[in-house]
Amino acid sequence: MDRRKFLKKGVATVIGVSATGFAGLSSAARADLKDELGDTVTSYSAITSYNNFYEFSTNKTEVKELSADFKTYPWSIKVDGLVKNPGIFDLDDIRRGFDKVERVYRMRCVEAWSMVIPWEGIALSELLKKVEPTSDARYVRFVSLYDKNRMPGQKSGSFPWPYVEGLTMDEARHPLTLLATGIDGKPLKPQNGAPVRLVVPWKYGFKSIKSIVKIELVKEKPQSLWMQSGPSEYGFYANVNPNVSHPRWSQASERRIGDFLRRKTLMFNGYGKQVSSLYKGLDLKRNF
């Protein structure tokens, strides 16, 4: 891999990693891997053992074990709603039918911790191009699997399952927005949202919905699980914003997993140059 080229190109374009990509990195090169700001990638063991995935558990360190036997094959994603070509895509359709992209992104949870993760996947915009949204489509609605027998956390009535999230068309078509199928060049582990999850790096982590079974193009703004369960705490946009506190957590700083000291949180999680134009005219103070 040409690391200099990788760093220079940053996240703006499809990164020119070699054919082997993240999977081909030696452990020394993996430890050296950085994002475009120079931040070091989080260890694979931390990425895969400290997880928010309420369908399995609300305890972050329990998710890995509770999801270990989760079957992600066969799997299909239904893409329908306001589109000219609705379709059903299995994992191979997604991995083989579109250009593979590999990106190192910061991920910032609203609980004020963060990681840096080397994702593999496809640009969501490419899938949308294929299904051809009609001119009525204004939002994209994403739905996770709902199956109490396979996801024990769904037996608890504390949340309005299934997990649902949404994006505007512009957010969904933005080149940073991915449908991820892997981390470190390996297929996603269940705890990270196998086999396919959304990744929107400038928004709080809860927008990056895991284990997706449905993508629907709609006219009205989708009601997410978090908007339904805590309307006073969670809003639709949820862009990372150090100046707007969540009712329970200040967002001014964060704990990067693996670091000792806290760091300041960056507006749009450091992706402002790429995304701030999407929010001209939006009152960023009303983020939750």
Ligand SMILES: Nc1nc2c(c(=O)[nH]1)N[C@H]1C(S)=C(S)[C@@H](COP(=O)(O)O)O[C@H]1N2
């Ligand atoms: N379906 C589903 N998606 C989800 C969640 C969840 O509980 N269920 N948690 C979200 C939250 S709060 C975060 S911070 C990220 C965590 O992703 P990771 O465990 O891969 O780091 O997933 C998000 N996607």
Ligand SMILES: [Mo]
């Ligand atoms: Mo989160």
